Every structure is written in C-alpha cells, then in structure tokens.
Amino acid sequence: MADSKIIKSKYFFEEDFTEELAEVSANKYADWNKKELKVVGKPVSRVDGYDKVSGSAVFTFDVILPNMAHAKTLRCPHPHAKIKRINTKKAEKIPGVLGILTYENAPKISWYGKSFLFDPHLRYEGDEVAFVAAENERIAEQALKLIEVDYEILPFVTDAAEAMKKDAPKLYDDGNIRGGKPSVYERGDIDKGFEEASAVAEQTYKTQVEIHNPTEPHCSVVNWDGDYLTIWDSTQGVFSVRDRVADVLKLPASRVRVIKKYMGGAFGAKLEAGKYTVMAALLARKIGRPVRIALDRREMNLSVGNRPDSVQKLKGGATKDGRLTALYQYSYGAAGAHPAGAGCSWALRTMYLCPNVKTEEYTVYINAGRARPFRAPGHVQGFFALEALIDELAEKIGMDPLEFRIKNHTDRDQVFDAPYTSKLLLDAYRVAAEAIGWKNRPQPAGSDAGPLKRGIGMSSQIWWGGGGPPAYATLKLNRDGSVRIIAGSQDIGTGTYTILAQVASEVLEIPMEKVEVLLGDTAVAPYCGSSGGSTTAPSVSPAVRDAAEQMKAKLLSGAAAHLNVSESQLVYRNGVIHTKGKNKKSMTIREIARKMGERVLVTTGKREANPDGYAINSFGVQFAEVEVDTETGKVSVKKIVAAYDIGRVLNPKTLENQIHGGIIQGLGFALFEERIIDRNTGKVLTTNLHDYKLPTVKDTPQIDIRIVSKGDSKISNTGVKGVGEPAMIPTPAAIGNAVYNAIGKRIKSLPITPDKVLTALQS
Ligand code: MOS
Numbered sequence: 138m139a140d141s142k143i144i145k146s147k148y149f150f151e152e153d154f155t156e157e158l159a160e161v162s163a164n165k166y167a168d169w170n171k172k173e174l175k176v177v178g179k180p181v182s183r184v185d186g187y188d189k190v191s192g193s194a195v196f197t198f199d200v201i202l203p204n205m206a207h208a209k210t211l212r213c214p215h216p217h218a219k220i221k222r223i224n225t226k227k228a229e230k231i232p233g234v235l236g237i238l239t240y241e242n243a244p245k246i247s248w249y250g251k252s253f254l255f256d257p258h259l260r261y262e263g264d265e266v267a268f269v270a271a272e273n274e275r276i277a278e279q280a281l282k283l284i285e286v287d288y289e290i291l292p293f294v295t296d297a298a299e300a301m302k303k304d305a306p307k308l309y310d311d312g313n314i315r316g317g318k319p320s321v322y323e324r325g326d327i328d329k330g331f332e333e334a335s336a337v338a339e340q341t342y343k344t345q346v347e348i349h350n351p352t353e354p355h356c357s358v359v360n361w362d363g364d365y366l367t368i369w370d371s372t373q374g375v376f377s378v379r380d381r382v383a384d385v386l387k388l389p390a391s392r393v394r395v396i397k398k399y400m401g402g403a404f405g406a407k408l409e410a411g412k413y414t415v416m417a418a419l420l421a422r423k424i425g426r427p428v429r430i431a432l433d434r435r436e437m438n439l440s441v442g443n444r445p446d447s448v449q450k451l452k453g454g455a456t457k458d459g460r461l462t463a464l465y466q467y468s469y470g471a472a473g474a475h476p477a478g479a480g481c482s483w484a485l486r487t488m489y490l491c492p493n494v495k496t497e498e499y500t501v502y503i504n505a506g507r508a509r510p511f512r513a514p515g516h517v518q519g520f521f522a523l524e525a526l527i528d529e530l531a532e533k534i535g536m537d538p539l540e541f542r543i544k545n546h547t548d549r550d551q552v553f554d555a556p557y558t559s560k561l562l563l564d565a566y567r568v569a570a571e572a573i574g575w576k577n578r579p580q581p582a583g584s585d586a587g588p589l590k591r592g593i594g595m596s597s598q599i600w601w602g603g604g605g606p607p608a609y610a611t612l613k614l615n616r617d618g619s620v621r622i623i624a625g626s627q628d629i630g631t632g633t634y635t636i637l638a639q640v641a642s643e644v645l646e647i648p649m650e651k652v653e654v655l656l657g658d659t660a661v662a663p664y665c666g667s668s669g670g671s672t673t674a675p676s677v678s679p680a681v682r683d684a685a686e687q688m689k690a691k692l693l694s695g696a697a698a699h700l701n702v703s704e705s706q707l708v709y710r711n712g713v714i715h716t717k718g719k720n721k722k723s724m725t726i727r728e729i730a731r732k733m734g735e736r737v738l739v740t741t742g743k744r745e746a747n748p749d750g751y752a753i754n755s756f757g758v759q760f761a762e763v764e765v766d767t768e769t770g771k772v773s774v775k776k777i778v779a780a781y782d783i784g785r786v787l788n789p790k791t792l793e794n795q796i797h798g799g800i801i802q803g804l805g806f807a808l809f810e811e812r813i814i815d816r817n818t819g820k821v822l823t824t825n826l827h828d829y830k831l832p833t834v835k836d837t838p839q840i841d842i843r844i845v846s847k848g849d850s851k852i853s854n855t856g857v858k859g860v861g862e863p864a865m866i867p868t869p870a871a872i873g874n875a876v877y878n879a880i881g882k883r884i885k886s887l888p889i890t891p892d893k894v895l896t897a898l899q900s
Contacts, residue, residue, distance in 0.1 A: 140164055144746050148605035148753070150670040151405075151510050152483060159607035162683045162743040166854050170847050176643040177855075180790040182436050183471040183635045184649065185399070185628070196399045198431055200358045207275035208417055209428040211267040211284055212440065213259040216504040216819030217293035217306065220257040220286060225267065228280040233272035235424045237280070238416055246385045246415075252477070254412055259288075260474035261505050262820055263439030268416040270428050292506040293819040297471040298448065300503045308474055308502040315500040322486060323495045324551065330493025334454025336533040340355050342451065342522035343886035344869075346471070346812040347444040348437070348829060353401025355441050356431035357414040359421045367394045367419055372666025373407045373629050379659045381410035385776065386418060397657035400629045404802070405510035406442040407629075408669050421511050422797060432656055437822040440554075443508030443812060444501075445470040445479035449522040455530050459465075459544040461491040469499035470518070473507035484519030487754075488599050489527070490547035504819055505812075505868055510669065512802060513600060513862035517869060521887060524596040524870035528877065534583075538874075539570055542597055550752035558748060558851040561782035562597065562756040568843045569780035570595075573760035579806025583881020588767045591775075592879025595760045596870030602783075602859025603753025603852055604675030608744040609663035612684035614737045618712075619651040619729025620688065622833065626665035626677045627657040631861060632791030633673055637681045640788060640855065643684035645692075647712040647726065663741060671755070671859025674787060676744050679853035684742025691738050695729045748851050755858040757781035759800070761871035765879040767898055770891030772876055774804055774838040775866065784858035787847035792860060796842050799864020805832040807869035 140163035145157045169177070188194035225237045239257035246482050247253065267284050271277035292306040299305055300313040307313060331337060366388065372378045375395040383390040399802055400407075413430045417743065421428040434541040447470040454463040470479030482496035511517075531541035547565060548557050570576075578593035579585040585592065610624040622641055628634045638652040645652075655662065689709060696714040697704045700722050707714050715723030730737060747753060762776040777800050786792050808831035813822045823829040848856025869887060877883045884895035 141648045141743055146606045146746065147167065148603060148747060149393060149601035150672060152478065152515055157607065158496055161606045161746045163724055164683055164686065166682065166686055168850050169856065170850060171460055174643055176639045176649065178645045178785065179786055179788070181635060181639055181649060181788055182790065183632055184638050184654070185634050195451065196353055196401055196876050197358065197369050197397060198356050200354050200369045202358060202360055202427040204501065205358065205427045205429050206270040206272065206424060207274045207277055208268060208270045208428050209274060210265055210436065211269070211281045212412060213262060213264040213266050215259065215290055216262050216290055216295060217290065218259045218288040220259065220266065221289050221822050222287040223267070226287040227285065228269065228283040231276060231280050231283065232279045233276035233425070235270045235272065236420045238268040238420055239266070243419065247386065254415060263436065263506055264474070265739060268420065270420045270424060295500040295503050295505050295814045295819050297446065297503055300501050301469065301499065308504065315476060315502065319499045320480060322482060322495050325493035327463055327465055327493050327495040331454045333462040335457045336530060337454045338451065338533055338856050339452040339524055340526060340529060340885065342525055343448045344447045344518040344521055345887055346446045347393055347471045347511060347810050348812055349404045349406040349442055349825065350437060350829065350831060351402030351404055351406065354432045354434065354437050355411055355413070355680035357417055358427060358429045358580040359414065359417045359486055360427040361422050364839040365392050367396065368414060369396050371400055371407060371416060372397050373403045373627060373669050374657050375627055375657050375665055376625055377667050378410040378414065382415060382418065385415055394660040397627050400627070403629050404512045404615050405514065405669060408510055408667055411441065415747065421747045434826060435899040437521055438829060439821055440506045442511070443473070443506060444511035444517065445472055445477065445508035447481050447518040449481065451522050451526045453526050453530050455534055457534055459534060459536050459541050461489055463493040464491050465575050466496040469501055471503045471505065471508070472500045473505050474502060475507040477508035478514065481515040481519035483515055484523045486552050487550065488523065488597055489542070489545040489550070491545065499890065505814060505821070511521065512799070513866045516600060516862070516866045517803065517806060518869045520596055520866055521873055525873055525883065525885070528874050534756040539566060539575060539595060542566070550754070553752055555750055555752045558751045558753050558783070559782065559846065559849045560756055561845045562758065564845040565756065565758045565780035565782055568845055569758050569760050569778045572841055572843065573762060573776065573778040575760065581881070582878045585879060590765045590767055590879040591762065592765065592875045592877070593760060593762050594871050594874025594876070594878050595758060596759040596867035596874065598759070598863055598867040600671060600755050600863045600866060601753065602671030602675060603747060604859065604860065605747045606744040608665045608676040608680045610677060610684045610742045611663055612681040612688050612740045612742065614688065614730050616730050616735070617728050618725060618738060619643065619653065621653040621655060622681055623662045624657060624665050624680070625662035626673055627668050629668045631673065631795060632788060633668070634802065635791060636678060636787040640681040641685045644682055644688060645712060646710065671861040671863065674754040675853065675857045675859050678743055678787060678855040678857055680742040680744045682742065682854045684740045687740035687742065688738060691740065692726060692729055692758055695733065696724045699724060699732060701731070745853055751851065753858065755781065755783045755802065755860065755863045757863050757867065759871040761875040763872060763875040763879055763896060765876060767880065770894035772808055772894065774872055776839045776841065777871070778841045778843070780843040780845055781860065781863060782846040783844065783853065783860045783863065784846055785856040786844055787855070787857060793842060796864040797840055799861070800840055800868050803865040803868025804836060804838070804872065806887060807872040811888055857890055
C-alpha cells in the first residue's frame with residue numbers, strides 16, 4: 138500500500154522550472170471522476186471562517202511575545218545616494234532605544250555577489266539605511282529622526298527607456314540592463330512568417346507598475362532560545378524563509394523554525410525572506426529579547442515589491458483565412474534597483490498555434506523599489522498586449538475575434554513540443570460567449586449610440602499551475618477518532634485549511650469537524666513548497682489523499698485484527714468498519730483508536746510524479762462587458778463572464794472567492810492602480826491607499842463563473858490544476874478589448890483612466 142520512490146521532479150513554479158529530488162507516491166487509487174463524491178467538490182464553508190469573522194484568528198501581525206521589542210527601519214529619502222557619514226549617537230541616547238543596526242556594525246552578508254542587508258550605495262527611495270529596536274514603535278520612530286546621515290546625492294533614473302540609454306546614470310558598474318543583453322526566444326523563421334502573412338498588425342502597448350498592497354503588511358516576530366531561532370512570519374513559504382535565513386545567518390536549517398498560521402494576503406510579494414526578518418534576528422540576538430517588525434503602508438508601497446512595468450512592441454501576421462503566421466515581441470520592463478525578472482513573453486509563446494515566434498526582452502534597473510513576482514508574473518502584462526493585437530489582426534482580416542482565436546487553437550505546447558494533459562478551452566469559449574451574449578455586441582466597434590457606450594471584449598488565458606512533488610502530508614489518528622493533517626504548506630487566505638480537510642473527510646468518510654489541519658510550521662510539518670505559482674492545491678491535495686487512503690487501509694487492518702476476520706470480509710462505510718453479510722460485527726474509527734491507546738496511527742502521504750511527456754496547463758477565457766461614459770471618460774465594468782478548465786474543483790466556494798479576487802485585482806490594474814514617480818525628484822507619489830487607487834466594492838462587476846472541467850486524472854489522484862493566478866490573467870485584456878468595442882478607439886496603455894479615454898475620443 139505505501140509504495141514510494143525517489144525521482145527527479147520538474148515542474149513550473151511561477152515562470153520557471155523547479156527541479157529537485159522528491160519522494161513520490163506510487164499508489165494508485167480509484168478515479169474520482171467515476172465516483173459520487175460527498176465532500177470534495179461541495180460548497181463547504183471555510184473551517185477557519187469563525188476565527189476570521191470573530192476576530193479571534195491570530196495573524197502574524199497579532200503575535201505578541203513577553204518582553205518583545207519593536208523595530209523600525211530608516212529608509213533612504215533619495216532615489217540615488219551614497220552614505221558619506223552616519224551617526225547614531227543621539228538616537229542611542231533616547232530612553233527606550235535598545236539597539237541600532239547600520240552597515241557599519243551589521244555583519245557583511247553577501248548574496249549572489251550583492252550585499253544582502255545594508256549597502257552604503259543606496260539605489261532607491263526606501264532603501265534600508267538603519268534598523269532600530271526600542272521598547273515601542275513610537276520610541277523607535279523618534280530614534281529614526283535622530284540618526285544623522287550625510288548623503289552624497291547621485292543622479293537618478295526612474296524610467297526604463299531612459300535607463301537603457303548610454304549616458305544614463307548607472308545603478309551598477311556593469312550597466313542598467315540586467316545581464317547586459319536581452320533574453321531571446323525564437324522558433325521557426327520569423328521573416329518567412331511575415332512574408333506568408335496577408336495582414337500584419339504592429340503596435341506598442343504599455344503597462345504600469347502595480348503594487349501588491351495585501352491587507353496584512355509584511356511582518357515578522359523573531360525569538361531566540363539559545364542558538365535556536367523561531368520566526369513568526371507573514372510568508373507564502375515557511376521553508377523558503379527558513380532556508381534563506383539559515384543561509385545568510387550561517388545557521389543550520391534545523392536551528393531555525395518558521396511559523397505562519399493566518400495571513401492577510403501576499404500575491405507574490407511574500408515568497409522570500411525579508412531583509413527586515415534577518416535584521417530583526419540580528420538585533421534580537423544582540424539585545425536578548427524578541428523583536429517584532431511590521432512595515433507600514435508607505436514602506437509596503439516603496440520597498441517590498443511590485444509588478445514591473447512593460448513596454449511591448451508587438452507585430453503579428455495572419456493569412457486571410459485566419460491562421461497566425463508570425464508573432465514578434467520586443468519588450469522592456471523595469472526591475473527596480475535590484476535583480477528581478479521583468480519579462481512578459483510567455484503569453485505570445487504559448488497561447489496560440491503559431492509556427493514562427495520571436496521575443497526579445499530587456500530587464501532594466503531603475504532607481505525605484507525592486508520588482509517581485511505578482512499574481513501571474515509576466516502574463517497579466519503579456520496578455521493585455523497580445524490579446525489587443527489578436528483583436529486588431531482579426532479586424533484587419535475581417536474575422537470575428539472569437540473565431541480567429543478558435544482557428545489558432547493548439548492541443549500541443551509549442552515551446553516544449555508536448556501534448557497537454559487536458560485542454561477544454563474550446564468548451565470554455567462556447568459557454569462563456571453564450572453567457573455574455575457575444576453575438577449581440579455592438580458592431581462595428583463604437584456603434585453604440587451613447588453617451589453611455591456599451592462594449593464587450595474577451596481574452597484567453599493559459600498558465601501552468603499543475604504543481605508537482607515534493608509535497609508531503611502527515612495524517613495522525615487521534616484517540617478520540619478525529620484526525621489531524623500536518624503539512625508544511627500554508628494558507629495564504631485562499632482556503633488551504635478547508636480544501637485539505639475536505640480531502641481527508643472524503644476518503645475517511647468522517648465529518649469535516651473531525652479533521653484538524655495544521656499548516657505553516659517547519660518544526661513539525663513535512664515539506665511542502667511555497668504557496669505560489671497556483672500550485673498549492675494541485676501539489677498538496679494529492680498528498681493528503683495518499684495519507685488518508687493509507688490511513689483507511691490501516692484502520693481496516695486494525696479492525697480485522699480486533700474482530701478476528703480477514704480484511705477481505707470487511708467493508709468501510711461512513712467511518713465505520715463492519716463485516717459483510719448478516720450478523721454484522723462493526724467497529725468505529727474511535728473504537729479502533731481507543732483500542733490502540735496512545736499508540737495512535739500515523740501515515741505520510743506523498744504527491745505522485747507528474748506524467749512524463751506532457752505539458753500541464755490551466756486554460757480559460759474572460760468576457761468583459763463595459764460601459765464608457767463618453768462625456769466624462771469613466772469606464773465602468775458591468776459584467777465579467779469567466780470560464781475555466783482548471784481540472785477538479787475541490788470547493789466551489791473557495792474557488793469563487795479566488796476568481797472574484799483575481800477579477801477585482803485585474804480590474805484595478807486595468808482601470809486605477811499605478812505607482813507614480815515624480816520624474817523631477819525621483820520620489821514615489823503613491824505611497825498610501827488614498828493616492829494608490831485600489832478597486833472597492835462599488836467598482837465590482839457582476840461575475841459569472843463557469844467551470845468546464847472535471848478532475849484531470851493524468852495529473853494526480855485529485856486531478857486539480859491551480860486557479861489563483863489564472864483568475865487574474867485575462868481581466869485587464871478583456872476590459873481593454875471591451876473599451877475598444879464600446880468607443881472604437883484603442884487605449885494602448887494601462888490603466889485606462891478617464892483622461893486617456895477622453896483624449897482617444899477626441900483623436
Ligand atoms: Mo505567485 S506571484 O505568489 O503565485
């Protein structure tokens with residue numbers, strides 16, 4: 138029953154392959170597509186719902202330890218400067234100040250050739266200058282004001298196009314282009330592809346910098362117990378934080394414990410250990426007290442990540458009958474002041490059947506906060522441009538944009554030349570087009586009478602999110618007949634606690650209340666990957682099923698021993714094991730557990746290997762209906778229809794939450810959100826939630842969700858593909874295309890603000 142082996146596991150996490158050795162399950166279980174499921178796939182309410190709504194849930198932000206000190210960070214006020222002199226004497230003298238860390242007294246920690254903690258060469262407004270621990274935050278803030286710093290102010294550059302010029306101020310000695318050259322992808326023959334085209338569209342699209350701004354700010358509480366460091370962290374990856382902190386502090390990983398119970402959002406900004414966590418650990422050791430550091434909203438907007446901007450020059454060619462012959466992309470994006478990815482070419486490479494493709498992308502350093510992964514990195518930007526170009530090409534050849542997309546559908550991944558495990562995009566197109574009333578959209582574009590002009594637009598979507606091993610889950614039988622799942626994954630707000638409990642409840646046929654879930658603790662849980670890349674449910678749910686099926690087998694074996702019958706004479710039903718036929722003898726799980734005393738049963742489930750030779754992707758489409766006020770330029774999104782192939786839905790309620798969240802975040806990116814830097818001073822103007830506009834409930838459209846898939850049995854025993862990122866990918870593109878359909882003018886840069894709409898209308 139408990140078969141396993143060790144393999145080289147390779148799967149997509151965010152935009153890249155991960156490859157590592159993993160122990161995988163070799164157990165085969167009944168196909169859930171052929172069974173009537175009772176708990177999985179049902180709209181079960183969140184198991185942590187009461188804790189959340191009653192305010193009793195303890196987020197990292199709420200963690201309070203006895204004798205805890207509070208930290209604050211002094212950040213550089215200039216976009217580019219060098220520290221000539223720093224003097225902390227006055228600050229140290231304030232009663233209640235416990236310790237100050239600067240580049241002069243902090244250990245020199247190098248990370249990939251760059252300074253990990255402090256660097257006297259400050260490259261953006263918000264770069265770390267000093268870190269203070271005090272009795273409370275107010276005293277720490279006072280101390281920051283008394284730290285004297287002489288800055289040598291340097292020329293700065295805050296725009297990627299400017300930064301690419303030869304005479305631009307340099308952030309690093311080897312120049313502002315990361316790696317010194319573009320990253321290039323090519324297949325087929327791009328020139329030949331354009332020769333074959335009977336219509337060519339060429340256009341430049343731009344997207345802005347978006348800030349994650351999760352509800353819960355980045356925060357950590359750290360505590361030393363001798364040489365043993367415990368970190369409560371608001372993180373997407375407890376193991377990744379453990380390993381990074383252990384590495385930079387030169388501690389064995391076994392001496393670092395990272396705990397995260399509840400989290401108020403992350404969206405990719407919390408995938409790696411923060412500098413503030415390491416600084417807090419250093420000061421905590423020095424002062425002999427626990428230290429708490431929580432960033433404020435200004436710091437969140439300056440220094441813990443963003444979606445990089447993009448300028449995308451696209452060119453596409455198609456034949457008269459609607460076959461794509463060539464797609465070309467030249468793009469650049471700003472990584473900010475530290476290494477980060479700013480590419481956005483995967484949309485073009487993978488979405489449609491096209492033999493000749495070339496992309497050239499530049500990642501550029503500028504004097505601003507560093508980019509980080511943000512919900513479908515690259516794809517949200519890439520799809521906005523690609524899907525606009527596809528619509529323009531369709532118009533040029535006089536074809537319905539939906540029909541054009543269907544013509545260029547592919548059943549094979551063209552980058553790796555492999556078939557998909559499943560792809561139901563054509564079903565998604567059909568269902569969603571009907572739900573939005575695609576046939577009744579204004580034709581030609583802009584023909585609605587106005588002054589409120591209605592329009593409908595669409596965008597396809599592809600993402601990875603198949604997940605894979607390693608992912609493990611331990612299942613313990615408690616003496617009272619309940620079970621506990623222990624897994625090193627984390628619930629970042631998406632409902633992981635709930636879906637994992639559902640899987641165990643389904644297999645063991647016991648009520649949800651009898652399943653406890655413990656996540657996010659590196660000291661007690663077996664390894665799971667970070668909660669990112671839309672991989673959590675696809676990676677972890679099969680491990681839980683494996684653990685629960687093994688538990689079921691053990692329970693049968695226990696009952697057989699106690700009842701003096703062979704296992705083949707036993708039936709497992711609703712958490713009770715009984716003999717077949719008349720004169721039934723039976724045992725409940727609780728009775729077996731009690732018979733075993735404290736020697737309760739434990740199983741460890743493992744995610745099975747992904748199938749060889751396949752590409753695993755999720756697919757979907759969104760149609761947006763908008764209303765554009767041609768007098769004020771305001772765009773209102775009325776309705777979004779979202780149809781997806783994401784394998785099995787474990788829980789339609791949490792699925793709906795994820796899709797709603799993705800659509801609202803995509804709507805914010807399409808219409809409002811933008812980090813704005815004053816080009817004269819290099820300072821960020823949007824550092825709070827008044828100036829940085831997030832969508833609110835008033836902006837929320839009607840949302841209609843259609844799932845066209847069942848479990849993908851080729852992937853895993855639960856057949857789940859991820860949905861967290863796919864939910865957002867097509868929204869801005871669909872809204873952009875809908876605005877074009879409404880007014881007959883294309884807004885080629887996001888966000889689509891009233892001024893841009895009015896300017897376009899007057900052109
Ligand atoms: Mo990643 S951007 O956290 O899914």
